[in-house]
Amino acid sequence: MASQGRHGPRNRASLMLSYLAGLRVGEIATLCWCDLLDGGGKVREQLRLSAAVTKGGHARVVFLNARLRREIEQYRGTLGQHPALLQPVLITQKRSAFSANTLCQLMRSWYDQAGLDGGSSHSGRRWFITRLAHSGISPKAIMMLAGHRHLSTTQRYIDVNDEMMRAAVEVL
Known part of the structure; x- marks a missing residue:
């Protein structure tokens, strides 16, 4: 749903x-595009978020996997001419940057349109953390990737269901 239409x-x-x-x-x-692109115009393998933009007020490095780098390149290709480096990556119909609140509301509307109850701007982040945990990635690595200072914060994001618990005890 969200990927369809003019702003897909x-x-x-x-x-x-x-x-x-x-x-x-x-x-x-x-x-901004300068966060995602290196000096040669290629999508970076990692970006640095400054303390000013993170929730906890601590700078962190974010790694961009090959799939995400391809997604960013594809998106950039739809923009016609290459955007200016200081231009926001996501722009509104009025060609300005989104506020966090507006983007949050927009994301919620996509989940609602898709019939997914309870979806929010945090759903992707929750999925990211849960998927890493279920793939056997070190809790400390997940904590750092999420930008959390405490493992207990990261643990609250990890979803578990009955099938996972059943499989866990079958390992014994």
């Missing part, structure tokens, strides 16, 4: 930044 590529890019990099909506809204 932009909408898809915002969701992919959430699902594949675990970014918060406020972090996504503040991204």
Whole structure:
């Protein structure tokens, strides 16, 4: 749903930044092309979020996997001419940056349109953390990727269901 229509590529890019990099909506809204592109115009393998844009007020490095880098390149290709480096990655119909609140509301509307109850701007981030945990990634690594200072914060994001618990005890 979100990836359809006139703003589909932009909408898809915002969701992919959430699902594949675990970014918060406020972090996504503040991204400029200079954050994502290196000096040669290629999508970086990692970006640095300054303390000013992170929730905890601590700078962190975000790694962009190959799939996300391709998604960003595809999105950039839909923009016609290459955007200026200081231009926001996601722009509104009025050609300005999104506020975190507006992007948050927009993301919620995509989940509602898709019939997914309870979806929010945090759903991609929650999926990112849960998926890493279920893939056996070190809790400390997940904590750092999420930008959390305490493991207990990261643990609250991890969803578990009965099937997972059943499989866990079968390992014994």
